[in-house]
Amino acid sequence: MKAEPAECSVDDALAAPHATVPWTGVRNYQARNFMRDTMRVGDGVLFYHSSCAEPGIVGLAQVASTPYPDPTQFDPASPYHDPKAVPESPRWLLVDVQVLQKTRNLTLPELRADPQLADMLLLKRGNRLSITPVAPAHWRHIRSLLSD
Incomplete structure (x- = not known):
């Protein structure tokens, strides 16, 4: 899961209560569908910093909730506001x-x-x-690289 550190870094997430943050702002249907259809509580997550000087995997995390509506889609003050989304029929989801x-x-x-x-x-x-799925072999290999 990619995050821009200027918006939510791994340090920001660690400082949050229970080191848990809502993954707001996903506005791509395929990425949303990965959260909705394949992610389960307890699944491993590679926390990846993007759009920064040195993009890369900076932490290990886990999915901490089932998908639920992203409240930023309804907030006109949010950069993630979607005027076509209504609470009765949300378009965008998130997981913690x-x-x-x-x-x-x-x-x-x-x-x-x-x-x-x-x-x-x-x-x-x-x-x-x-958001992209990670094959089990890739997960194991990356974990081994991080433990070196």
Whole structure:
């Protein structure tokens, strides 16, 4: 799950009550569908900083809630406001994410250089999704890289 550290960094999440934050602002249907259809409470999350000087995986987290409507879609003052969304029929969902551990920054160049991650969805050219599934083999390999 990608976050812009200027908006919600791994440190911000760790400082939140129970190290848990709502994953607001997802405005891509495919990413929303990953949250809605495949994420379950307790699933592992790679906390990834994007749109920053050194993008990369900076923490390990877990899904901490079932999906529920993202309140920012209804707030006209929010940059994530969606005028077509109404409380009776929300368009956008979120899950809560609990950070379990801050890690070293496993940078994007390191990820790209690792042949065992060559087919990881996050690393596919043109991928702009903020949420992508991680294959079990990739998860295990990244965990081993972070424990070195």
